Amino acid sequence: MSDLTVPRRALGAMIAVAASLPGGAGAQGSNPGGGEAWVTSWAASVQGPYPIGNPSAQPNQSFAFPSPEAGARDQSLRLILRPTVWGRQARLRFSNAFGTRPLVLDGVFVGLQHGGATVLPGTNQPVRFGGQAGVTIPPGGDAWSDAVALPFAEGAPPLLAGRKLAVSFHVAGESGPMTWHAKALQTSYVTAPGAGAKGMEEGEASFPNPTASWFFLDAVDMMMPAGTPVVVCFGDSITDGTASTMNGDDRWPDVLQRRLHAAFPNRVAVVNAGIGGNQVVGPAEYGPQRPFPGGPAALQRLERDVLNLSGVTSFVWLEGTNDFSRNGNATVEAVTEGMRRGVALLREKRPGIRVYGATVVTALGSTSAAHGFPEQDQKRRALNDFIRGGGTFDGVIDFDPAILDPTTGGMRPEFVPDSTVGGPGDKLHPNRAGYLAMAMAIDPAALLPGLARP
DSSP, X not given: OEEOOOGGGHHHHHHHTGGGSTTOTTOSSOOTTTOEEEEEEEEOOOBOSTTOSOOSSOOOOTTTXXXXXXXXXXXXXXXXXXXXXXXXXXXXXXXXXXXSSOEEEEEEEEEEEEETTEEOTXXXXXXXXXXXXXXXXXXXXXEEOOOEEOGGGTTOOGGGTTOOEEEEEEEEEEOOSOOEESOOOSOEEEOOTTOOOOTTOOSSTTOOEEESSEESEEEEEEEEETTOOEEEEEESHHHHTTTSOTXXXXXXXXXXXXXXXXXXXXXXXXXXXXXXXXXXXXOSOOBTTBXXXXXXXXXXXXXXXXXXXXXXXXXXXXXXTTTTSTTTOOOHHHHHHHHHHHHHHHHHHSTTOEEEEEOOOOOTTOSSTTSOOHHHHHHHXXXXXXXXXXXXSSEEEOOHHHHBOTTTSSBOGGGOSOTTTOSOOOSSSOOXXXXXXXXXXXXXGGGSTTOOOO
16 A cells, blocks of 8 residues: 655656656647547536535525526526646536436537636537537436537647636526536526527627536546546545635645646646535435435445546545534444445446545534534544555545644644635635645655556
8 A cells, every 4th residue: 555645756756657658748639659538637526406515605596597496497508617638629428417307408619718708719619419419318317428629729738728618508498406516616607597599609798697606517528648547536525625715726636636737737637526515425315306415425426426437547535524524423434334335336347446545634623513523533533544554545645634733633723714705714624725735745646557656
């Protein structure tokens, strides 16, 4: 078992394995003779139906979606998202996982965001489904689009790093209950109900309503050199990014991705599969009629949110805080057994995947009513002992000491103030500085397939 908390060695080790990555360390999208494959560049684990969830900094949604039961009605959404690698072609996955009626989408476009709800002129590309302009997704289902060319990404120019896509689509009729990802920490845009198909427009006049969530879209693939590594960061609100900066892209997986990009430009994808409030083993049931703010339990969503993504090579699991809260009340034995089962499923379905356990950070003294009590912390420390020494994982990412104030047992004071909306913070979720410290505690090289162990 490897220890990933040796960042001083990271740069040298990353350079040493450059040749083992497709295209080498400086490649920008070519892999002569190696072929190409779909790679998930961005994802947002779905939950629902709206409005059940834990959004952050959410504007008033009643003008965009007056009736949660009706959902979106003859209107267009323009979702803003940041790919972690860029290819010459993309494809999109739309989900109706928690819908109760068929979802009809048409007028789908993808282009570069210019600013706000505007699309950079000349980049907006139409998206097809089986050659058709629209698709009907049954309740509980999802649908991949056809490949769509991204002329602006040909050769993956360096200036695309950190740029964002605008994915626009029209909901024909009423969607009914909406599958969504509550905590985007990214502003997207919605037309008024009844506005019709507006995705082809490059301007922002038709998209007056902001939202801090993503709806229906849950994955974007890029065509990349075969073997491009994909790291999935899986967990709860501390992976989803609660208390990080709105529109700042500074959750710990974001910082990790930028560190990897610095050494291997456009060579490693990092996907965030966190859901605020998520648990390893609870709730026992989840669905449109039995929703839960934290989304489906980890063991219920591994298939859709990890195994059904493209090209996954590494998996980082940071979870357990909510299982031990007053909302979860799980035993340490239930959570450790759940993790063993989850890891076994991953290895069975995806042979060769590298699975890493991340230690759970302290919530002792939290102002949240469900968190911060001594028994929760005792269980957290026992879970961390299991992660560090249980032999379940291929390696350990030790986040705990990066956040812990050893004099109090709680979070270090500089990590407490909330970076999203200001204010005192809750001593449960690290702020931007805390997420930065977590990401800097990782040895990125150890996540890359083919790396020789130090």
